[in-house]
Amino acid sequence: xxxxxRYFGKSISRTDGHAKVTGEAKYAAExxxxxxxxxxxxxxxxxxxxxxxxxxxxxxALKGVxxxxxxxxxxxxxxxNLKYADMDAPPGIPFKPLHDKKIKYNGQPIALVVADSFELxxxxxxxxxxxxxxxxxxxxxxxxxxxxxxxxKGLASFFKPGPPKPKxxxxxxxxxxxxxxxxxxxxxxxxxxxxEMFASTVVYENGGKLIIYxxxxxxxxxQLYVANVFGKAFKNVRVISPYVGGAFGAALxxxxxxxxxxxxxxxxxxxxxxxxxxxxxxxxxxxxxxxxTTRFGADRxxxxxxxxxxxxxxxxxxxxxxxxVVNWANMIxxxxxxxxxxxxxxxxxASPMDMRAPGGATGLHPIECTIDELAHKAGIDxxxxxxxxxxxxxxxxxxxxxxxxxxxxFRQGGEKFxxxxxxxxxxxxxxxxxxxxxxxxxxxxxxxxxxxxxxxxIEIGGKLIVSxxxxxxxxxxxxxxxxxxxxxxxxxxxxxxxxxxxxxMPLAPIQGGSFTxxxxxxxxxxxxxxxxxxxxxxxxxxxxxIFHNAKPEDIEFAGESLRIKGTASxxxxxxxxxxxxxxxxxxxxxxxxxxxxxxxKYTRCAHSAVFVEVEVDEDxxxxxxxxxxxxxxxxxxxxxxTARSQILGGMVWGISKALREESILDHRxxxxxxxxxxxxxxxVNADINDLEVIFVDEDDSIVNDLQIKGIGEIGIxxxxxxxxxxxxxxxxxxxxxxxxxxxxxxxx
Amino acid sequence: MEINENDVSSRMEEHSISIKIxxxxxxxxxxxxxxxxxxxxxxxxxxxxxxxxxxxxxGACTVLIDGKRINSCLTFAIxxxxxxxxTIEGLADEQLHxxxxxxxxxxxxxxxxxxxxxxxxxxxxxMEGNAHNREDVKELMSGNLCRCGAYTNIVDxxxxxxxxxxxxx
Numbered sequence: 001x002x003x004x005x006r007y008f009g010k011s012i013s014r015t016d017g018h019a020k021v022t023g024e025a026k027y028a029a030e031x032x033x034x035x036x037x038x039x040x041x042x043x044x045x046x047x048x049x050x051x052x053x054x055x056x057x058x059x060x061a062l063k064g065v066x067x068x069x070x071x072x073x074x075x076x077x078x079x080x081n082l083k084y085a086d087m088d089a090p091p092g093i094p095f096k097p098l099h100d101k102k103i104k105y106n107g108q109p110i111a112l113v114v115a116d117s118f119e120l121x122x123x124x125x126x127x128x129x130x131x132x133x134x135x136x137x138x139x140x141x142x143x144x145x146x147x148x149x150x151x152x153k154g155l156a157s158f159f160k161p162g163p164p165k166p167k168x169x170x171x172x173x174x175x176x177x178x179x180x181x182x183x184x185x186x187x188x189x190x191x192x193x194x195x196e197m198f199a200s201t202v203v204y205e206n207g208g209k210l211i212i213y214x215x216x217x218x219x220x221x222x223q224l225y226v227a228n229v230f231g232k233a234f235k236n237v238r239v240i241s242p243y244v245g246g247a248f249g250a251a252l253x254x255x256x257x258x259x260x261x262x263x264x265x266x267x268x269x270x271x272x273x274x275x276x277x278x279x280x281x282x283x284x285x286x287x288x289x290x291x292x293t294t295r296f297g298a299d300r301x302x303x304x305x306x307x308x309x310x311x312x313x314x315x316x317x318x319x320x321x322x323x324x325v326v327n328w329a330n331m332i333x334x335x336x337x338x339x340x341x342x343x344x345x346x347x348x349x350a351s352p353m354d355m356r357a358p359g360g361a362t363g364l365h366p367i368e369c370t371i372d373e374l375a376h377k378a379g380i381d382x383x384x385x386x387x388x389x390x391x392x393x394x395x396x397x398x399x400x401x402x403x404x405x406x407x408x409x410f411r412q413g414g415e416k417f418x419x420x421x422x423x424x425x426x427x428x429x430x431x432x433x434x435x436x437x438x439x440x441x442x443x444x445x446x447x448x449x450x451x452x453x454x455x456x457x458i459e460i461g462g463k464l465i466v467s468x469x470x471x472x473x474x475x476x477x478x479x480x481x482x483x484x485x486x487x488x489x490x491x492x493x494x495x496x497x498x499x500x501x502x503x504x505m506p507l508a509p510i511q512g513g514s515f516t517x518x519x520x521x522x523x524x525x526x527x528x529x530x531x532x533x534x535x536x537x538x539x540x541x542x543x544x545x546i547f548h549n550a551k552p553e554d555i556e557f558a559g560e561s562l563r564i565k566g567t568a569s570x571x572x573x574x575x576x577x578x579x580x581x582x583x584x585x586x587x588x589x590x591x592x593x594x595x596x597x598x599x600x601k602y603t604r605c606a607h608s609a610v611f612v613e614v615e616v617d618e619d620x621x622x623x624x625x626x627x628x629x630x631x632x633x634x635x636x637x638x639x640x641x642t643a644r645s646q647i648l649g650g651m652v653w654g655i656s657k658a659l660r661e662e663s664i665l666d667h668r669x670x671x672x673x674x675x676x677x678x679x680x681x682x683x684v685n686a687d688i689n690d691l692e693v694i695f696v697d698e699d700d701s702i703v704n705d706l707q708i709k710g711i712g713e714i715g716i717x718x719x720x721x722x723x724x725x726x727x728x729x730x731x732x733x734x735x736x737x738x739x740x741x742x743x744x745x746x747x748x
Numbered sequence: 749m750e751i752n753e754n755d756v757s758s759r760m761e762e763h764s765i766s767i768k769i770x771x772x773x774x775x776x777x778x779x780x781x782x783x784x785x786x787x788x789x790x791x792x793x794x795x796x797x798x799x800x801x802x803x804x805x806x807g808a809c810t811v812l813i814d815g816k817r818i819n820s821c822l823t824f825a826i827x828x829x830x831x832x833x834x835t836i837e838g839l840a841d842e843q844l845h846x847x848x849x850x851x852x853x854x855x856x857x858x859x860x861x862x863x864x865x866x867x868x869x870x871x872x873x874x875m876e877g878n879a880h881n882r883e884d885v886k887e888l889m890s891g892n893l894c895r896c897g898a899y900t901n902i903v904d905x906x907x908x909x910x911x912x913x914x915x916x917x
Binding site: 013014016017018019020021022023024025026027029030032062063064117118119120123124193194195196197243244245246247248275277278473474475476641642644645646648649650651652653676677678682683684685686687688690691 | 755756757758760779781782786789790793794795796797798799800801802803805806808835836837839840844848849851852853855857858859860861862863864867885886887889890891892893894895896897898899900901902903
């Protein structure tokens with residue numbers, strides 16, 4: 001049975017576009033039910049210590065306030081720490097809301113006011129009186145680097161392997177290198193800040209069954225967490241999440257509004273909604289602050305001789321959140337002498353979390369800036385320098401890449417950008433009295449493929465319904481899965497509907513790490529192939545004159561029909577096959593299984609080459625990114641239209657990471673001082689100029705049969721270093737720390 | 749209602765307002781501390797208007813009042829007696845509003861959460877008549893944040909409508 005690629009690889013408009021432009025798309029806080037109660041969260045204003053006294057009397061006495069929940073009056077939940085571990089929990093003990101009087105970080109939720117209106121709950125929260133016993137805290141990574149230690153290992157280590165063992169003698173090779181470049185890079189803490197704030201609407205049904213509308217990147221993760229923590233049977237916890245207003249990793253773990261809403265709902269036997277406010281969006285996971293050191297050396301010909309990269313990241317006192325920061329350098333650049341080191345410093349902060357391209361976005365910046373400096377010192381063009389050190393092998397493991405069209409990314413990206421017109425000397429290019437800088441960098445991200453399940457069913461009306469409990473956080477899952485299914489079944493995509501975000505659907509992993517398109521895509525294909533088999537079996541019974549001897553290779557699905565290949569008349573409409581069963585539908589559920597044995601022999605990655613132009617006004621320290629060309633090689637692109645948008649988004653994130661965003665702590669208080677969208681700067685429309693995306697065609701039969709690598713993270717990773725390198729080219733000044741704010745540009 | 753000087757909530761008497769929402773005149777009772785945004789979302793089930801910050805910093809709650817774009821989170825419902833409010837749900841009639849169609853055509857959205865605010869804001873922008881080129885549109889749409897980073901596509905969509913339908917705005 002062949003896959004006719006009528007839609008795969010074609011630009012079609014988002015199938016959920018209509019619902020989103022009309023306001024019909026409903027997000028977690030928008031499922032309104034009768035007699036809904038509203039919960040409002042109270043957060044700790046100290047960083048470490050204990051709650052001495054919490055006086056809820058005044059608040060509880062207000063007419064319309066139903067209950068104020070604290071650690072003193074909440075119902076008991078699971079005893080075992082393990083029960084609180086969700087699918088993305090790092091090693092350690094997960095944070096348990098309202099567990100006891102202990103304060104572990106500033107902003108920790110400590111009470112929930114439940115009232116019959118949102119306004120009343122919010123007001124009542126302001127008159128709850130709390131006294132604390134305050135203990136000393138440590139939140140400053142840079143002042144606690146001496147506490148750095150190796151991260152604990154756990155289940156998460158599968159996705160986030162630690163650094164490989166050292167090779168050769170990186171110190172000596174560095175000392176002996178003809179050209180040397182090194183740097184210390186400091187990144188601040190960042191918060192995801194999706195536009196939709198975290199919310200859970202918990203609908204309490206008779207008999208205690210819960211229907212939970214949650215903001216999540218995995219409905220099944222929410223279900224697992226609620227069932228385990230509150231001791232509910234899975235069948236009594238249904239989680240629905242059809243639309244997610246952005247997440248970027250923040251919704252890979254259940255957040256505390258879910259715990260609090262379920263707790264209140266079960267206690268009061270009522271339906272409850274808890275939404276966070278924007279300030280509270282800074283009260284949980286974040287991209288950790290890091291301090292990184294690099295020392296790279298090359299010989300006279302520009303060949304890299306030595307790579308040293310160390311990263312020290314921040315984590316909480318209770319979980320060891322780790323990410324793959326330092327492994328990339330030797331995956332991109334071969335070297336006989338390599339030392340990579342990754343350590344954590346536990347601090348009095350919330351546990352960090354995966355945030356778009358976790359580890360990669362952090363590590364690629366120092367790596368690619370140090371490479372740029374090395375090329376500069378060697379007097380070699382940055383692209384040429386990377387070509388000198390190019391390899392189709394992953395030197396860190398010795399395995400070949402399943403595919404790597406990075407060279408073509410250099411060529412197509414460079415050509416589009418006009419890289420050959422670059423004057424190599426810093427400060428050499430100017431326009432309208434401003435310095436112009438051209439910089440470039442490489443991006444890389446691993447292509448994962450996880451097992452996932454899907455169901456495909458043909459209904460008697462002729463519609464194909466395909467479903468999987470995955471998510472669409474703006475990534476285009478709805479659209480691309482409909483495209484894959486339509487091709488499999490030879491149907492018009494308008495007759496195909498893909499459904500997701502419901503625990504009643506077949507199991508899918510949480511949506512992250514750029515692995516959804518491949519994992520769920522392969523599951524959809526498997527379910528459709530299963531459905532094809534069932535349709536053929538039924539056709540043999542129903543139309544034996546045509547199909548009696550037909551083998552799978554003799555038939556094809558086209559024009560909403562099953563037919564003998566190459567014939568127009570020996571066919572039967574799919575809906576007639578369904579009708580012939582006397583049933584309403586024919587369905588098939590299947591698992592998409594990764595070919596682990598085949599995959600294991602290769603390193604599988606997407607690559608990118610990013611070219612950036614900046615305009616720098618040195619007097620005011622202003623940096624304007626005037627254009628970016630991002631050439632991406634990521635296997636086959638299912639839908640260039642939605643894929644381009646995803647890469648564009650990654651580029652905006654790259655600009656933001658390089659120049660704008662940082663959660664700033666006042667370490668005296670251990671508190672984030674810019675916890676609002678006015679003060680946590682992300683780009684606005686006027687900050688974004690010419691962005692160009694090129695998809696470089698890439699064949700890869702190793703990653704999966706659909707040749708999908710995933711593109712959620714590859715768009716961002718190369719952008720911050722390319723911007724940094726462009727600023728160096730413009731100004732002659734290396735600014736090592738992110739974000740590159742105007743004070744850093746102005747400082748001598 | 750018993751008034752307690754120390755208890756703000758006891759002073760929250762309901763007041764009757766008459767308001768035209770998406771062409772339909774309705775009379776309802778609301779407390780003074782209810783924002784226009786929460787009235788729409790929590791009482792009238794018009795959840796197309798989004799809450800992204802509740803502080804006038806993101807623009808997700810943008811609606812049109814008597815044709816002008818405003819942040820509905822920064823204003824109280826009670827102030828809009830006799831006003832005419834248009835939300836994303838009221839923008840289309842039989843067919844999609846040209847901006848809605850252009851947003852789909854240009855993929856000017858990803859997660860979709862800022863989208864209703866972007867579209868209402870763009871409708872207001874075109875009626876204001878102050879945007880003469882792409883740069884103006886970028887500047888005058890900068891009150892609407894999009895974390896997915898759909899900005900260039902948003903401007904593309906607005907420019908098409910602006911240039912194609914100039915007369916109707």
